[in-house]
Amino acid sequence: MRAPKFLLAVPAWAWLTAFFILPVATVVYFSFGYKPGLFGTHATDVLSLDRYREALSPTFFTTFVNTLRIGILGTLICLLIGIPMAYWMAVKVSPRWRTLLLALVIVPFWTNFLVRTIGWQVILAPEGWLSGLLQSIGLRDAPLAILYTRPAVLLGVVYNYLPLMILPLFVAFDRVGPALREASKDLGADRLRTFLRVTLPMARPGMIAGILLVFIPLMGDYITAVVLGGARGNMVGQLVASQFQAAQNWALGSAMAVLLIVVIAGAVLAGGLLAWLVSWPVRHRTRLGLADLENIAVQERA
Amino acid sequence: MTGRISLTDVLLRVWGVLVFAFLFLPIAVIIVYSFNEGRLLVSFTEFGTTPFRAIVERPAIRSAVMVSIQTGAIAAVISTVLGTLAGVAMARRPGKWVVVFVGLLLLVSVTPEIVDAVALLPWLVLLGQDAGMPIFDNGVVRLVIGHSLFATAVVSYIVRARLVGLDAQLEEASADLYATPLRTFRRITLPLAMPAVLAGGLLAFTLSLDNTIISAFVQVSGTTPWPVYVLSALRSGLRPEIAAVSTLMLLLTLVSLTLVWLVLRRAGDSSTQIAKTMTGN
Amino acid sequence: MTRARRPRPIRILAPAAVAPRIRAEFNRRQFLAGAMALGGAGLLTACGGDSDGDTASPTGDASPRATGGDLEGQVSIYTWGDYDSPDVLDAFSEELGPEIRLDAFNSNEEMIAKLVAARGTSGYDIVVPTGQFIPQMVENDLLEPINKELIPNIEHVDEAFLGLEWDPENAYSICKAWGTTGYVYDNTVITRELTDWNDFIDAAKNEASGRTSLLDDPAELTGLYFWANGINWTTEDEADLQAAEDFLVGELAPHITAFDSYPGGSAIPQGQHVLMQSWNGDARLGIMESPDPDRWTWVLGAPATQLWMDNWCIAKGAPNIEAAHAFINFVLAPENVIEQTDYIGYHTGAKDVESMAEEAGLEMLDLIFFTPDQVATMQEGAVNSAQQRIVDIWNKMKAAAGA
Numbered sequence: 001m002r003a004p005k006f007l008l009a010v011p012a013w014a015w016l017t018a019f020f021i022l023p024v025a026t027v028v029y030f031s032f033g034y035k036p037g038l039f040g041t042h043a044t045d046v047l048s049l050d051r052y053r054e055a056l057s058p059t060f061f062t063t064f065v066n067t068l069r070i071g072i073l074g075t076l077i078c079l080l081i082g083i084p085m086a087y088w089m090a091v092k093v094s095p096r097w098r099t100l101l102l103a104l105v106i107v108p109f110w111t112n113f114l115v116r117t118i119g120w121q122v123i124l125a126p127e128g129w130l131s132g133l134l135q136s137i138g139l140r141d142a143p144l145a146i147l148y149t150r151p152a153v154l155l156g157v158v159y160n161y162l163p164l165m166i167l168p169l170f171v172a173f174d175r176v177g178p179a180l181r182e183a184s185k186d187l188g189a190d191r192l193r194t195f196l197r198v199t200l201p202m203a204r205p206g207m208i209a210g211i212l213l214v215f216i217p218l219m220g221d222y223i224t225a226v227v228l229g230g231a232r233g234n235m236v237g238q239l240v241a242s243q244f245q246a247a248q249n250w251a252l253g254s255a256m257a258v259l260l261i262v263v264i265a266g267a268v269l270a271g272g273l274l275a276w277l278v279s280w281p282v283r284h285r286t287r288l289g290l291a292d293l294e295n296i297a298v299q300e301r302a
Numbered sequence: 303m304t305g306r307i308s309l310t311d312v313l314l315r316v317w318g319v320l321v322f323a324f325l326f327l328p329i330a331v332i333i334v335y336s337f338n339e340g341r342l343l344v345s346f347t348e349f350g351t352t353p354f355r356a357i358v359e360r361p362a363i364r365s366a367v368m369v370s371i372q373t374g375a376i377a378a379v380i381s382t383v384l385g386t387l388a389g390v391a392m393a394r395r396p397g398k399w400v401v402v403f404v405g406l407l408l409l410v411s412v413t414p415e416i417v418d419a420v421a422l423l424p425w426l427v428l429l430g431q432d433a434g435m436p437i438f439d440n441g442v443v444r445l446v447i448g449h450s451l452f453a454t455a456v457v458s459y460i461v462r463a464r465l466v467g468l469d470a471q472l473e474e475a476s477a478d479l480y481a482t483p484l485r486t487f488r489r490i491t492l493p494l495a496m497p498a499v500l501a502g503g504l505l506a507f508t509l510s511l512d513n514t515i516i517s518a519f520v521q522v523s524g525t526t527p528w529p530v531y532v533l534s535a536l537r538s539g540l541r542p543e544i545a546a547v548s549t550l551m552l553l554l555t556l557v558s559l560t561l562v563w564l565v566l567r568r569a570g571d572s573s574t575q576i577a578k579t580m581t582g583n
Numbered sequence: 584m585t586r587a588r589r590p591r592p593i594r595i596l597a598p599a600a601v602a603p604r605i606r607a608e609f610n611r612r613q614f615l616a617g618a619m620a621l622g623g624a625g626l627l628t629a630c631g632g633d634s635d636g637d638t639a640s641p642t643g644d645a646s647p648r649a650t651g652g653d654l655e656g657q658v659s660i661y662t663w664g665d666y667d668s669p670d671v672l673d674a675f676s677e678e679l680g681p682e683i684r685l686d687a688f689n690s691n692e693e694m695i696a697k698l699v700a701a702r703g704t705s706g707y708d709i710v711v712p713t714g715q716f717i718p719q720m721v722e723n724d725l726l727e728p729i730n731k732e733l734i735p736n737i738e739h740v741d742e743a744f745l746g747l748e749w750d751p752e753n754a755y756s757i758c759k760a761w762g763t764t765g766y767v768y769d770n771t772v773i774t775r776e777l778t779d780w781n782d783f784i785d786a787a788k789n790e791a792s793g794r795t796s797l798l799d800d801p802a803e804l805t806g807l808y809f810w811a812n813g814i815n816w817t818t819e820d821e822a823d824l825q826a827a828e829d830f831l832v833g834e835l836a837p838h839i840t841a842f843d844s845y846p847g848g849s850a851i852p853q854g855q856h857v858l859m860q861s862w863n864g865d866a867r868l869g870i871m872e873s874p875d876p877d878r879w880t881w882v883l884g885a886p887a888t889q890l891w892m893d894n895w896c897i898a899k900g901a902p903n904i905e906a907a908h909a910f911i912n913f914v915l916a917p918e919n920v921i922e923q924t925d926y927i928g929y930h931t932g933a934k935d936v937e938s939m940a941e942e943a944g945l946e947m948l949d950l951i952f953f954t955p956d957q958v959a960t961m962q963e964g965a966v967n968s969a970q971q972r973i974v975d976i977w978n979k980m981k982a983a984a985g986a
Contacts, residue, residue: 016406085317085321119335217452
C-alpha cells in the first residue's frame with residue numbers, strides 16, 4: 001500500500017478542521033481575554049489566565065459532581081437496558097425484521113424533543129394518566145409525585161439517549177454471527193457461557209462506542225436532564241451556556257468550556273483505566289478461548 | 303438456528319417489547335393530544351381536527367418542518383460518507399494517527415453545543431461575506447455544517463466498532479486477486495460495514511432533526527428549523543398544532559418504512575444478510 | 584442594504600485562459616483580508632462599548648432611511664415563535680402585498696449575537712427585542728431609526744407605554760407587547776391569602792416547600808428579593824447583590840423544585856407545582872386551560888414588580904425597509920391590536936384595547952390589563968454592570984437547588 005494509512009479519513013479530517021477546529025480554536029483563544037465593558041462579549045488585547053481562575057469556582061465543582069453522577073448513572077442504565085435489547089434484535093429476531101426494528105428504535109426520536117418531553121409530562125404529572133391509573137386501582141392514595149425528582153432526571157436522560165446506546169450495540173452483536181456461537185456450543189459451552197465468553201467480548205468495541213456516545217454528549221448537555229427533573233437536573237453545561245447567553249461574557253464562557261472539556265476527558269480516561277484494570281484477569285482468559293474458537297470455526301469452514 | 307423456544311428467548315422477547323413500549327409511550331400520548339381542540343397542547347378539551355387544518359393554513363410551521371427534513375437528510379448523507387470512510391480507515395489502517403484522530407472525534411463530541419454555535423456563527427459569516435463564498439450564506443448549508451460535526455463522529459465510532467477486529471482476510475484476498483482498492487472497498491468492505499453505516503446514518507438524521515442550539519445561531523432569514531420554532535413558541539404557549547405535526551410526521555415515517563420493508567422483503571435479503579453471504583457464513 | 588455593503592465588481596481585461604486564475608487570486612486575497620480583519624477586530628464588532636460604532640455610516644443616524652416609497656415584495660420578521668396572530672399576518676399580505684417571512688429566536692442574546700455577526704446582512708427587516716436590550720443594540724449599530732411619519736398609527740399607542748427608559752424618543756422601537764411578573768398558587772394547598780412577594784417567599788418555605796418553581800431568568804430571581812425588600816431591582820450596589828445572593832442561595836434554594844419560565848404552558852394545567860412565579864400572560868393561559876381554573880389564584884407581584892416590553896424594531900441593513908414600516912403601522916391599527924391581544928394573551932400597549940377586549944368577550948382580563956396604580960409599581964429592567972453578578976447568583980442558586 002503506497003497510500004498513507006489515514007487516506008480515507010482525510011475528508012472527515014478536512015471537514016472537521018474547517019468547521020470545528022478552526023472556529024472553535026478562535027473561541028478557545030477568547031478564554032485568555034476578557035469581557036470589555038457592558039455591551040462587549042470578548043476582547044483579546046490583554047491576555048491572561050484570569051478567566052480560568054474565575055471558572056474554577058466552587059459552583060463549577062458542585063455542579064460538575066451532580067453532572068458526573070447523572071452522567072454515570074444514565075450511561076449505566078442505558079447500557080443495562082440496551083444490551084438485552086440489542087442482543088435480541090441482532091441475534092434472536094429473524095433477519096427480515098431486523099432492519100425494520102432498527103428503524104423503529106429511532107422513529108420516536110423524529111418527534112421533536114420538547115414534544116416528547118410533554119408526552120412524558122402528560123403521563124407522569126400529578127393529574128396525569130399514570131397517577132390516575134395508580135389511584136384508581138388502589139396502588140396509590142395520593143397523586144403521583146415523580147416529576148422533578150432524581151428518578152425523573154434519569155428517566156429523561158435514559159429515554160433520550162437510549163438509541164445512541166442501542167444502535168452501536170446492535171451493530172456490534174450483529175457482527176458476531178451464528179458461526180462462532182455454534183462453534184462455542186459444539187465445544188460444549190452452554191448458552192450463558194457462550195454469551196459471556198464469545199458474544200459479549202466480540203461486542204466490546206460496540207459497547208465502548210455506545211458508552212462514549214452516551215456519556216460524553218450527556219456530560220455537556222444541559223437541557224435533557226432539566227425538562228423532567230427540574231432543579232435536580234442542573235448540569236455543568238448550563239454554566240457554560242449562561243456565560244455565553246445571559247452574561248454575554250464569551251471570555252469566561254470559553255474558559256469554562258475548555259475546563260469542562262478537560263475534566264470530561266479526564267473522567268473518560270479514568271473510567272477507561274479503571275475498566276482496563278478490572279478486566280485484566282478476565283481478558284487474559286477470554287482471549288485464549290476466543291482464539292481457539294476462531295481456529296475451530298476456520299477449520300470447519302475449510 | 304434451531305426452532306426451540308427457550309425461556310431466555312421468551313424473556314428477551316418480552317424485554318424487547320417492553321423497551322419498544324417505553325420508547326413509544328410518550329409518542330402515543332402526543333398522537334392522542336394532537337386531536338385537541340383546546341388552546342394548549344397539554345390540556346385536552348375536546349376531540350377535533352382543527353390542529354391539522356392549522357398546519358395547512360400556517361406557512362411558518364410547514365416551512366420550519368421542511369427546512370428540518372431537508373437539512374436532516376443532507377447532513378445525514380454528508381456525515382455518513384465522511385464517518386464511514388474515517389471509520390473504515392481507523393479499523394483497517396490502524397496506526398499512531400488513529401490516536402490523534404480519535405482524540406479529535408472525542409473533542410468534537412465533548413464540546414458543548416453552545417461553543418460550536420458561537421464559534422460557527424462568525425466563522426460562517428466570515429466565509430460567506432469576507433471570503434466571497436456565498437454558499438455559506440445559504441441557511442440550509444449552514445445548518446448542515448453545524449449538524450454534521452457530532453454526527454460525523456457518531457458514524458465514525460459505529461463503523462469502526464463494527465469493523466475493528468473483524469477478519470480482514472476477505473479484503474486481502476480481494477486485493478490478491480487484483481481487484482482495485484476501490485472495487486474491494488465497494489464490494490467487500492462496504493457490505494461488511496453496511497449495518498453500521500445504516501445505523502449511523504439513521505442516528506445522524508435523528509440528531510439533526512433535534513438540534514436546537516447550533517441551529518438557532520447559524521440559521522438565516524427563511525430557514526428557521528422546526529426545533530427552534532417549537533422552543534421559541536414556548537413564550538406564547540405551545541399549541542396543539544405542534545403535536546399534529548409530530549403525528550403527521552410519524553404517520554408518514556411509518557408508511558414509508560412499511561413500504562421500504564415490503565420492497566426489501568420482496569427483494570429477499572436485508573443488508574445484514576448480504577454481509578453474511580459475503581463472509582461465507 | 585446588502586448591495587451597498589458588498590464590494591463593487593472589479594473589471595480586468597485579460598486573456599480568457601488566465602481569467603480563472605486572476606479570479607482565484609482575488610478571492611484568496613479577499614479571504615486573507617477578511618481573515619486579517621477577523622484577527623484584528625476579535626471576530627465580532629461586539630467588542631464595542633468604546634463607541635466607535637457611530638462613525639458616519641452612510642445610511643445616516645438621525646435621518647431614517649425609509650421615505651414612504653413603494654413597498655417591497657416581502658418583509659422578513661425575526662421574532663419569538665408563534666408571537667403574532669396568523670390572521671393579522673395574512674390580512675397584511677392581502678391588503679398591502681408584501682409576503683411575510685417569519686423566523687424565530689429563543690433569547691435576546693441569541694438574536695443580538697446573530698445581528699452582530701451578520702454586520703447588516705442578516706436579511707431580517709423587523710426584529711423584536713425586549714426593552715432593556717435596545718441600548719446595547721443601538722450602541723452596536725444594529726438598529727435602523729424608525730421613520731415615525733410612516734407610522735401614523737403610533738397615535739393609537741397609550742402614552743404610558745411610549746418613551747420608556749431604554750428609548751426615550753421611540754427613535755428605534757415601538758411597543759409590541761408588554762407584561763409583568765407575579766405568581767400563581769394552588770388555593771387548595773395554600774389556603775391562606777397571599778398578596779405580595781413576602782407572602783410568596785413565606786409560602787415557598789412552608790406549605791409549598793419542594794413544590795415551588797421560579798422563572799428561569801437571572802434578573803427575575805434577584806428581582807424577587809429586591810422587589811420584596813423595597814430595593815430597586817436594577818441596583819448595582821454590591822451590598823444589595825450580596826444580600827440577594829445570601830438569601831436566594833442560602834435560604835430559598837432548598838425549597839425550589841424547578842426553574843421554569845413558562846409554567847402556564849404545562850405546569851399550571853397539569854398541576855405540577857403549587858406555587859409558581861410567572862408572567863401574567865403565561866399564567867392567564869395556564870389558568871384558563873386548567874381543568875379546574877378555580878383552583879389557581881394569580882397575584883401581581885407587590886409592593887413592586889417589573890414591566891417588560893417586547894418592541895418592534897427595524898434591523899440595520901433591512902432589505903425591505905418600506906414594507907417593514909408598513910407592517911409596523913398595520914399591526915398598530917386598532918382592529919389588529921385586539922386580534923393580537925387575543926392571540927398572544929398580552930397587552931399590546933394600545934389605547935382603549937381594554938374596552939375592545941371586553942366587547943370581544945376575552946376572559947380573565949385582570950391578567951392582561953392593570954390599573955394605573957398597579958402599572959405605577961412596575962419597574963423597567965436594565966442590562967447594567969450587575970449583569971455578570973446576577974448570572975453568577977443564578978448559577979449558584981441552581982447548584983444549591985440541584986444538590
